[in-house]
Amino acid sequence: MLGLNKVAKAIFGSSNDRYVKSLQPAVGQINALESKFEAMSDAELQDQTRIFRERLANGEKLDKLLPEAFATVREASKRVLGMRHFDVQLVGGMVLHKGEIAEMRTGEGKTLVATLATYLNALGGKGVHVVTVNDYLAKRDAEHMGLLYKWLGMTVGVIVPNMHDVERRASYAADITYGTNNEFGFDYLRDNMKYERSQMVQRPFNHAIVDEVDSILIDEARTPLIISGPTDDKTDLYLAVDAVVKTFQPDHYEKDEKAKSIILTEEGTEFAERALEAAGHLEGENLYDFENTQVVHHLNQALRAVHMFRRDTDYIVRDGKVIIIDEFTGRMMDGRRWSEGLHQAVEAKEGVEIQPENQTLASITFQNYFRLYPKLSGMTGTALTEAPEFFDIYKLNVVEIPTNLPVKRQDDQDEFYKNEADKFAAIVKTVKEKSAIGQPVLVGTVSIEKSETLSEFLTAEGVRHSVLNARYHEQEAHIVAQAGRLGRVTIATNMAGRGTDIQLGGNVEFRTEDELSQLPEGPEREAGIARIKAEIQAEREKVREAGGLFVLGTERHESRRIDNQLRGRSGRQGDPGLSRFYLSLDDDLLRIFGQQNMLTRVMNSGLEDGEAIVHPWISKAIETAQKKVEARNYDIRKQLLQYDDVMNDQRKVVYEQRADIMDADKVSDIVEEFRRDTVADIVDRHCPEGVYPEQWDVEGLKTDVTNQLNLDVDIDGWVKEQSVDQELFIERLQTQLDEKMAGKQAGIPEENWIQVEKQILLQSLDHFWKEHLATLDALRQVVHLRAYAQKQPLNEYKAEAFALFERMLKNVREDVTRTLAFAEFRMPEAMPMPDLPDFLKLDGGAELAGILPSDGGTSMGFTGYGDTGAFAMGDALSTDEQEAAHSVAHLFGPDFVAEDPESWQRTVARNTLCPCGSGKKFKHCHGIAA
Structure with missing residues (x-):
């Protein structure tokens, strides 16, 4: 076939x-x-x-x-x-x-x-x-x-x-x-x-x-991608758990390098219980009691940090900070942090300052x-x-897409050595030989640690070279761009310098920038560029004669695609080139995923120290190992996406609701619907349909009406009425609550009231969405255990996530209703106005102020000035721009420059008159573009 x-x-x-x-x-x-x-x-x-x-x-x-x-x-x-x-x-x-x-x-x-x-x-x-x-x-x-x-x-x-x-x-x-x-x-x-x-x-x-x-x-x-905010400081717990884990013996845990997971043995569990009990971080005597859930979580993260994550491979420590190294590019990922306490565990391990853990405020997968x-x-x-x-x-x-010119690169078979020392010795010998004849060499490594080890070998042999650990993108681009020069040796971690072309003989653009950046435009600079072009052309011919760029891989990557990226740096646009990989039994890929029995048999078949072997069995074993890892990584990505798809449907609903609220001229219909649903829920909870009034939870109803709706009504009297039923309670409570809210709104400028309702809706939605994300995160960590009960974890996650989302929406309805029911608003007779230019003076001079209860999840302060004035909301002032958009104080502050329209976006409230003098509100004039 x-x-x-x-x-x-x-x-x-x-x-x-x-x-x-x-x-x-x-x-x-x-x-x-x-x-x-x-x-x-x-x-x-x-x-x-x-x-x-x-x-x-x-x-x-x-x-x-x-x-x-x-x-x-x-x-x-x-x-x-x-x-x-x-x-x-x-x-x-x-x-x-x-x-x-x-x-x-x-x-x-x-x-x-x-x-x-x-x-x-x-x-x-x-x-x-x-x-x-x-x-x-x-x-x-x-x-x-x-x-x-x-x-x-x-x-x-x-x-x-x-x-x-x-x-x-x-x-x-x-x-x-x-x-x-x-x-x-x-x-x-x-x-x-x-x-x-x-x-x-x-x-x-x-x-x-x-x-x-x-x-x-x-x-x-x-x-x-995750946007997060800080949580409570748990430094003592991180340090205590780290100290315990560092005293573990090998028989206290079992680790799986393929899955990057680690678990305690029975001996380890008992040892941890006694040590944590002595440190005062264990509730009771059993590590797996419900009260110790958090301790177990951080113990597992500390195990991974101490026994699975390696310095200079998975992360580096610089300026007292743990910085993640991207496993694919070898680049530092400054500003990125591992989640769920893992980053804190690594910080405790390295003895640097421990930053507080974060809670998820918003997240999305790249998919x-x-x-x-x-x-x-x-x-x-x-x-x-x-x-x-x-x-x-x-x-x-x-x-x-076909190449413009035929590819002339020669891809050699892999060379296989018994151990890493033999392999590195062979690499150094080859690099020295190739560099001596003028052939440039690009050496690809999989980690900073391997780069530095190889660099030491080359230095000992007197081979001049550049080491790229991809710490600075601009510097890396300049070094990689010149990696094709005569006899040049460059060590690059993974695909450092992607996006930068390696041209034989050198790169005109980068050499011009490096050598002529101080020269102004003119004859002297043009002569310098012409000289550089001539030198590069002459050098290019010499490099071609030497065989073009030699790409040398120091070990195979988990993915064949990454190896192909490295190979692809040679043989561009019809240039000659050569690529070869050097491997050993010590390489991570073969050690973790390889067919060890077969490889060991080949190695022990009379192979001398320092001798290389090229064998189709080995090539096949390597390819099989790479396919295993690719399939496993695809499964990880696909599973991540399957779980995120559940959240994604909910994310779309929440983000669409936020957009609808922001775009709406008014949201009173939403708020009224929330009130009706909340009243109906309260009555249904305590006075279920089909249940005799004698069996109703009247005391619970009275408590909720007082605490949730801020109403003082004669519930006991209603219960004694002959025609009492659930519908009567709902109708009367809704009527009283509507009258109460109408009274609050009376006398307050409509535009300000609309802003009040919008901001409360958005803040309440954000608060409970944040809590919902945290709950889903926790559920995601444990739902796999349902497999032990012969249940499909993903289906379980979907069902529970849907129920949790329904609960979240119900909480938002109740919170918005309660917040508005308890808000106190007052209108003073007069308020001193700041000394302002005429076009910034506000109408009326009324003040709107109130403090909302904090027990419902949203706690805010309001301040509004004037009938059409700006409106400020305390919890919304999380960025300079939000502060500028909502705070009158900022409007009158030193940042305001009347002559500078660009500053208006940061300083002018949307509902004030536009500073340009048009007579229109800012949001209908220069603020439209904002």
Whole structure:
């Protein structure tokens, strides 16, 4: 059967080949237009953007515009960037436009390919997000490719950390926005924690093009994005548990390196009980009593921290902080923290300051975030091995784009050694030989620790080299860009420097920046650039003669795709190249997942120390081990998504409700419905239908009416009436509560009252959603135990999550009703007005103030000034922008600059007159853009 498949493929080509071939007619159309667009003046070419937009507005489809739009971008690129798109790049652009993944080899110009689909899809004015793997690449690509887009009349924004919301909003309003997956995801979560539409920074999603799509949608998809807030300090517990765990003997626990899990043995449990009891952290004598649930949780996390997580592999310690190392890229993930007390356990282990644990305020997986985009596409050098997952999770097809020139790289068989010392000795010998003949060497390692060990070996042998641990993105880009120079040796952790091309002989752009950055534009600088180009050309020929870039892998990664990424750095654009991996029995992949019996037999078959072996059995064993890990990691990601899908449905409901509340002119109908439901629930709880009045819980009813509704009514008298029933109670309580609320509202400006209701609704919803997330987190940790009762954990989780969500909505209804029922409002006769410019003076001068009870989950203070004045709410002032939007005090503060419209977004309340003097309210004038 396999033979027939090969014959059929040879005759008809693969399905991928046929698909790529189907796009060739469009390539022909674009090429046919080239002479027409070459003949255009700059002004005529730039005017194409306006023409395309008019055609779109008249109903024409993007697909119809594609040939002309691509031809426009190609010609503009020639004029602005000095680069012409190859035909295969046009194919890649079409694949991206169709919402698919373009797999293109390293050096094939993916960044330039993206300009085609980005420009075409940005013509509609709805925005295109270009997602990169780090901030450096986001800024670099926005700046470099931004020259092309801006020349064609488009706006370009970039999202980087520490930007103010006003700047973020402007960047998202641009036609094309660059940023990282983390920044885009966190902005989405933060937007759905805001209290007014005007404070949100993102627009409705349109199209995302993800660079290095495998890294973002696969590798990073195992960890969800979480916005969290601090909880109670438990430093003493972390330290006590850490001290106990460090005294454990090997027979006290069993660990599974494959699953990265660890459990106590009977001896370990008994030992832990006595030690924790002595430290005063055990309730009773049994570790697994309900009262000790938290202690057991932190004990397990401390076990993992001390006995599973390794310094300089899983994390590093710098400046008194534990910083996570990304297992796929080897980069430091500063600002990221492990959840559920694990980070605190590692901090206790390392003796650094322990930061408090956090509770989840909002979270989303990358899978569910990127599925929010109506159109999603991506590009990478390696995606085919994960094609089933891309389609299963994201409904994305992977299309392999042919290379512009044939690949000349030679991929050698793996060399296998008995132990790591032999392997490293062989690596150093090979590196020394290759460097001596002028062949540049890129050495790929899987951890910082291995990089530093190899560096010591090379230093001892006198081999000059650079070590990249990917600590600084800009520095790493400069080093990697020059890794193709004559005799250069570069050690890189995993895929450090992704997004930076390794060109044989060196990189003109980076050498110019390094050597000529101080020279101004002029003849001297131009002469320097010409010199650098000539030197690089001469050096490139020497490197080609030496065999091109030699990529040396020091061990196999868990995923074949990561190995292919490393290999792909060599042999770009038809260059010669060589790749080879060096392995040993000590490598983590083979030690944990390999077929040890078979490997040991091969190793013991007369292999001398320092001798290498190349054997198809070993290659097969390695591939099998990698497939095992890939399948396991896919299962982890899929399970994470299955559980998050449950929460995602609820998240959509909550976020849609928040948006509806913010957009509504008034929310009195929602508040009234909440009151009616709450009254009905209270009566039904104590006076169930079909139960005789003599059996009603009258005392409970009286308590709830007083504590929940703040009503003083004669319940006992109602019960004695002859015609008493449940409906009568509900009707009377609702009438009295409606009258009470009408009395509170009387005399208060309607616009201020609307704000009161909106803010209470939003704050109550946020509070109980946060509690709901914490409950779901706890449920998620223990639901797998239901499997012991022959129940499917996921189904159990779905059922309980639904019931918990229903309870959450009921709590919100009751809380909003109780909060408004107890709020006290007063209107003083007069209030001194601050000395303000005329256009800022408010009408009336009334004050609205009140304090709400804290036992219901929301505790707020109100302050409002004037009939149309600003309105402040205490708990809403969590950011500078919220403070500016709600606080009159901020409005009158030193940040206000009447002549600076940009400052108004931070300082002017929405309901005051606009500082421009138009006579309109700010929200209907300059505040619209906010």
